[in-house]
Amino acid sequence: MPYAITQTCCNDATCVKVCPVNCIHPTPDEPDFGTTDMLYIDPATCIDCGACADACPVDAIFPVERLTKQLRPYAEVNAAYYADQAPPQQDPTPNFHRWGPPVFHRDIPSDFAPLDVAVVGTGPAGMYAVEDLLLHTNSRVTLIDRLPVAGGLVRYGVAPDHPSTKKIGETFSRFHAHPRLRLRLGVEVGKDVTADELAAKHDAVIYAVGASSARSLGIPGEDLPGSVAATEVVAWYNGHPDAGAVDLSAERVVVVGNGNVALDVARILTADPEALAGTTIAPAALAQLRSSKVREVVLLARRGPDSAAYTAPELLALAQQDDVDLVVDDHDPRVAEAIAAASAKAALLQGVPREAVDWSAPPRHGGRRIVLRFNSAPQEILGDTQVRALRVTGDVEIAAGRVIRAVGYRGTELPGLPFDAGTGTIPHEGGRVRPGTYVVGWIKRGPSGGIGANRTCAQETVGSLLEDAVAGRLAR
Ligand SMILES: Cc1cc2nc3c(=O)[nH]c(=O)nc-3n(C[C@H](O)[C@H](O)[C@H](O)COP(=O)(O)OP(=O)(O)OC[C@H]3O[C@@H](n4cnc5c(N)ncnc54)[C@H](O)[C@@H]3O)c2cc1C
Ligand SMILES: NC(=O)c1ccc[n+]([C@@H]2O[C@H](COP(=O)([O-])OP(=O)(O)OC[C@H]3O[C@@H](n4cnc5c(N)ncnc54)[C@H](OP(=O)(O)O)[C@@H]3O)[C@@H](O)[C@H]2O)c1
Ligand code: SF4
Ligand code: SF4
CATH class of the missing domain: 3.50.50.60 (FAD/NAD(P)-binding domain)
Structure with missing residues (x-):
C-alpha cells in the first residue's frame, strides 16, 4: 500500500531527498516546484518503505490505508497529480516529469577561512540560511531577532490549529544550540544596533526580516x-x-x-x-x-x-x-x-x-x-x-x-538598506544587495510562498554570499 502526502505539506522537499525510488514530485529541480500547492507521491512507483514519513518535519505523510476520514481524499489527490502528468501516447516513459535545467552544487576551497556571518531574523528564511551555512561551510553565525521568542511566522503566523506545521519550528530550533551559533533574541536591527555596526563586526550580514506590515x-x-x-x-x-x-x-x-x-x-x-x-x-x-x-x-x-x-x-x-x-x-x-x-x-x-x-x-x-x-x-x-x-x-x-x-503582508524599510517602496522588498540580485549584504525570504521575494519555498531561496542567497567570499569581494 503506497504512502500519500497530506494537508500540512509545506513544500520543503525533505522527503524528496530520502525517497529511494524518486517517486515524490515536483522536486526542487522541476519547473512546477515554484507554483505547486504541495508535493505528491506517485502511488504506482512508491515501494512503501516509509523513509519519507520518518523524514517529514510536519508529519504530513501516511500510508494510504491509515489515512483518517479527513485525510482520505489525499490518496486521490496524490494519484491525480500523476494522472495529470501522464506521458503523451508516443512517449511510454513511466513516471514522466518535465525536467528543469541542471543545478550544479557550489564549490568552496577546503582551506577557506571561517566566515563570521550575522543572520537577522529567526523565521524559516533565516533558519534555512543558517542551516546551509552551518552544515555546508565552517562559518560562525550570529543569529538575531527583535522578538524574545524565535520562529518568525512559524511561531506568530501559522494558525494554532495547524500543530503539525508548527512542529517545523523544532527542526529549526535544533540549530540554536549549534556550537558555531550565537543566538541574540530581543535585539532589533535599526533600533538596538545599526546595519553599519553589524556590517563592521561581520564578514557578511543576511537580512531575513520578513514582511511584517499589512x-x-x-x-x-x-x-x-x-x-x-x-x-x-x-x-x-x-x-x-x-x-x-x-x-x-x-x-x-x-x-x-x-x-x-x-x-x-x-x-x-x-x-x-x-x-x-x-x-x-x-x-x-x-x-x-x-x-x-x-x-x-x-x-x-x-x-x-x-x-x-x-x-x-x-x-x-x-x-x-x-x-x-x-x-x-x-x-x-x-x-x-x-x-x-x-x-x-x-x-x-x-x-x-x-x-x-x-x-x-x-x-x-x-x-x-x-x-x-x-x-x-x-x-x-x-x-x-x-x-x-x-x-x-x-x-x-x-x-x-x-x-x-487579508490582502497580503508587506515588507518595511530598514534604516541603512535600500528599499523598493513599490514592492515592499529590498532590491537584490540572486539575494545579493551588495557584496557583504544579502537578503532572503519574504523581504527578498515579497510576501508569498509557504515555509518550504524559503529553502531554495536561502540556497540561492548563501550561494551568492559564498561566491563573493571566494572571489575576495567581502571586506573581511
Ligand atoms: C498568517 C500566516 C500563516 C502562515 N501559515 C503557513 C502554513 O501553515 N504553512 C506554510 O507552509 N506557510 C505558512 N505561511 C507562510 C510562511 O510563514 C512564510 O513563508 C515564512 O514565514 C516567511 O519566512 P521569513 O523568514 O521570510 O519571514 P518571517 O517568518 O516573518 O521571519 C522574519 C523574522 O525577522 C524578525 N525581524 C524583523 N525585523 C527585524 C529587525 N529589524 N531586527 C531583528 N529581527 C527582525 C522577525 O521578528 C521575524 O522573527 C504563513 C504566513 C502567514 C502570514
Ligand atoms: N499553507 C498554509 O496554511 C498557509 C497559511 C497562510 C499563508 N500561507 C502562505 O502565505 C502567503 C501569503 O498569504 P496571503 O493570504 O497573505 O496572501 P495571498 O495568497 O497573496 O492572498 C492575498 C489575497 O488578497 C487579495 N487582494 C489583494 N489585493 C486586493 C485588493 N486590492 N482588493 C481585493 N482583494 C485583494 C488577493 O486577490 P487576487 O488573488 O485577486 O490578487 C488574494 O485573494 C501565501 O503564499 C500563502 O499560501 C500559507
Ligand atoms: S512537508 Fe516536506 S517532507 Fe513533508 S511531505 Fe511536504 S515536502 Fe515532503
Ligand atoms: S514510502 Fe518510500 S518509496 Fe514511497 S514515497 Fe516514501 S520514501 Fe518513496
Whole structure:
C-alpha cells in the first residue's frame, strides 16, 4: 500500500531527498516546484518503505490505508497529480516529469577561512540560511531577532490549529544550540544596533526580516473603527508581543481576500473554542472567542473560483469542518459555470452548496458558517463612527460589523538598506544587495510562498554570499 502526502505539506522537499525510488514530485529541480500547492507521491512507483514519513518535519505523510476520514481524499489527490502528468501516447516513459535545467552544487576551497556571518531574523528564511551555512561551510553565525521568542511566522503566523506545521519550528530550533551559533533574541536591527555596526563586526550580514506590515486596500473607509488588518488578527490569536485585542461583537465579519491567511482567519473565527483549547492559541484570544458573537464569515474574492488565491489543501480543510457550514454565494452565474467547467481549482467547490444570500439581512440563525463570494471587489467601507457595511462590485452592500483586510503582508524599510517602496522588498540580485549584504525570504521575494519555498531561496542567497567570499569581494 503506497504512502500519500497530506494537508500540512509545506513544500520543503525533505522527503524528496530520502525517497529511494524518486517517486515524490515536483522536486526542487522541476519547473512546477515554484507554483505547486504541495508535493505528491506517485502511488504506482512508491515501494512503501516509509523513509519519507520518518523524514517529514510536519508529519504530513501516511500510508494510504491509515489515512483518517479527513485525510482520505489525499490518496486521490496524490494519484491525480500523476494522472495529470501522464506521458503523451508516443512517449511510454513511466513516471514522466518535465525536467528543469541542471543545478550544479557550489564549490568552496577546503582551506577557506571561517566566515563570521550575522543572520537577522529567526523565521524559516533565516533558519534555512543558517542551516546551509552551518552544515555546508565552517562559518560562525550570529543569529538575531527583535522578538524574545524565535520562529518568525512559524511561531506568530501559522494558525494554532495547524500543530503539525508548527512542529517545523523544532527542526529549526535544533540549530540554536549549534556550537558555531550565537543566538541574540530581543535585539532589533535599526533600533538596538545599526546595519553599519553589524556590517563592521561581520564578514557578511543576511537580512531575513520578513514582511511584517499589512498591504493597504486603498478604498474609502479603510481606517474606520471596525476595519482591521489580518496581520493584527493573526498576531492576536498567536499571542504576538505587539498584539492587542480583536473586537468580536459583530455577527457578520467580511474578510477581504481569499488567500490562505484569509482562510486561517475565517477558520479560527468560526471554530469551536473548545477544539482550540488544547492548541497554542493565546489564552486571551481563546477567552474572547468563548464569548464571540461572530456567526458568519464572508470570504470576499475579486476574482472567480478558478483563480482563487487559497491552496487546495487549505480549502479542503475548510470544507471538512464538522460544525461549520461552507457555502458559495450564488450571486453570479459565472461562478456556477466556472465550478461546472472544473478547472482544477474551481472543481474543489463541486460538492459545496450554493445559496443566493440576502446581504441586507443579518446572518441566518443557527450554527456558524463561512460564505465564499467570488467576482466581488471591495469599493468602500461604510459607516459613520464604526463599520456598518462593505460596498462591493455592482453597488451591493454587505451589512457587516467588521471588515478584516487579508490582502497580503508587506515588507518595511530598514534604516541603512535600500528599499523598493513599490514592492515592499529590498532590491537584490540572486539575494545579493551588495557584496557583504544579502537578503532572503519574504523581504527578498515579497510576501508569498509557504515555509518550504524559503529553502531554495536561502540556497540561492548563501550561494551568492559564498561566491563573493571566494572571489575576495567581502571586506573581511
Ligand atoms: C498568517 C500566516 C500563516 C502562515 N501559515 C503557513 C502554513 O501553515 N504553512 C506554510 O507552509 N506557510 C505558512 N505561511 C507562510 C510562511 O510563514 C512564510 O513563508 C515564512 O514565514 C516567511 O519566512 P521569513 O523568514 O521570510 O519571514 P518571517 O517568518 O516573518 O521571519 C522574519 C523574522 O525577522 C524578525 N525581524 C524583523 N525585523 C527585524 C529587525 N529589524 N531586527 C531583528 N529581527 C527582525 C522577525 O521578528 C521575524 O522573527 C504563513 C504566513 C502567514 C502570514
Ligand atoms: N499553507 C498554509 O496554511 C498557509 C497559511 C497562510 C499563508 N500561507 C502562505 O502565505 C502567503 C501569503 O498569504 P496571503 O493570504 O497573505 O496572501 P495571498 O495568497 O497573496 O492572498 C492575498 C489575497 O488578497 C487579495 N487582494 C489583494 N489585493 C486586493 C485588493 N486590492 N482588493 C481585493 N482583494 C485583494 C488577493 O486577490 P487576487 O488573488 O485577486 O490578487 C488574494 O485573494 C501565501 O503564499 C500563502 O499560501 C500559507
Ligand atoms: S512537508 Fe516536506 S517532507 Fe513533508 S511531505 Fe511536504 S515536502 Fe515532503
Ligand atoms: S514510502 Fe518510500 S518509496 Fe514511497 S514515497 Fe516514501 S520514501 Fe518513496
